Amino acid sequence: MARANLGRSHPLGRRLPPQPQDGHQAPARPPLTLRTSSVAPRVMSDCRSxxxxxxxxxxxxxxxxxxxxxxxxxxxxxxxxxxxxxxxxxxxxxxxxxxxxxxxxxxxxxxxDWTIQLGPLTLALKLTDSGQVGVFPEQADNWRWIEQQVREAGPIELLNLFGYTGASTLAAAAAGARVVHVDAARSAVVWARRNAELSGLSEAPIRWIVDDALQFARRELKRGRHYDAIVLDPPAYGQGPGGKRFKLEHDLGDLLDVCRQLGGGSERFWLLTCHTEPLADKEALADCFAAHHPAWLKRGILRSEAMGLSSPGGLVLPGGAAVRASRDVC
The missing domain is CATH 2.60.40.1180 (Golgi alpha-mannosidase II)
Incomplete structure (x- = not known):
């Protein structure tokens, strides 16, 4: 897929480049100044559930x-x-x-409802009207990465926006992080709290927040809060309490800017994932993140990867993209 040619005028950071006309070759792209994975998407390999x-x-x-x-x-x-x-x-x-x-x-x-075991976590599942069951299995490698990052960093404050049913939150909490879990849907937060109980983490230092992600982040900034790690999995569209709407193409750039300020330049790591085109492409998502957080290209490691799931025959079903920014190993 073509890499996004981002420009700061766009809410996401940059606009997609025009496609070449018939008979014309697209101009060569400059080399990336960040790391992108050249291997197949990482897949769940040790989950029997x-x-x-x-x-x-x-x-x-x-x-x-x-x-x-x-x-x-x-x-x-x-x-x-x-x-x-x-x-x-x-x-x-x-x-x-x-x-x-x-x-x-x-x-x-x-x-x-029923439960499955994912590493140290026990998650409750059920059939929902949206067609979801309560977990996104293509995220499993990201949960393991979060756990690794937290264990290496020691006790940290982590902000998880669009936290859904809590797998990322619980992976971080199980490794010793203090977590603020935010989701606009009260039902998702209730579900996440039940997953915490099932996983033996009901007493873990987790703040459960029902709120619009961008509005909450802005209030945290006004309150002078600071976070050592930030995890975001924004949807294409969402509606928060009071009818506040989140639209990826309009609001992600602002959200990344506010979260950058919440990190204060000393964050240990970031994880940004997306399932919506054009940002479901790993290079477009990396460009978007770098446009709003260029300092990571100088002070840390920035890696983008395709997410996916592997069939028994070895074929990969694409599942979006992930950007991992870390001071150590991504």
Missing amino acids: YELLDFGAGRKLERFGRYIVDRPAPAAEGASRENLDVWNEASARFERTAKSVGHWEALEPIDE
Whole structure:
């Protein structure tokens, strides 16, 4: 994919370059001044509770613990399924009826919720109206990376924005971090707190906040708060308490600028992930981050990677991009 040619006038930092016309060759890009992974996306390799069984024709088939779910996957459009028989083993199938909602068809009796084990964490799952089950398995390598960074840094203050059901928060807390977990959806925060209880972390130093990410970050800045590490997984669109809306293309640049100030130039690490085009491309996401935090190119290590999940046949289903910024090893 073409790398974004970012410019500070755009809310995300830069605009995408125009595509070359027929018969014209695009100008050569200058070399990156940051690290991008040249290997295949990192995938979950040691999690027995999860498996991507197959994907194709716009859908994916996954095993979460004892249940197998069949649901839409835009990244699987145009791909051919490897194993047609395994699709008959699905426990439930999700069909989308509108842009963000749909319904599940249970193909066998399914508990209202169930749990899976991811390393030291126990997470509760359930079938939701959005087609999600409560965990994004393509993030598993990022959770391990967060744990590693926290253990190497020692006790730190970490801000997790768009924290969803809490896997990143709990990975950090289990390693010894004091965490502020922010999500605009009260139901997600309630779910995350239950995951903390299931994981034996109910007494961990975690502040659970229901708020709009950008508004909360701005108030923290006014309060003079400082964070040693910042984790962000922004959606394309979100709506917070009081109807406040977050739109990736309009608000991410401002959010990165505010978070940079919350770090004060002495952060131990950042993690920025995105699943929405054009920032689902690792180079575009790295360019966006560097445009709003250029100091990392001088004082630390900045690495961008594609996220994805691997099928039994070794094919990779793309799952977005991640930027890891660290003072040590990314």
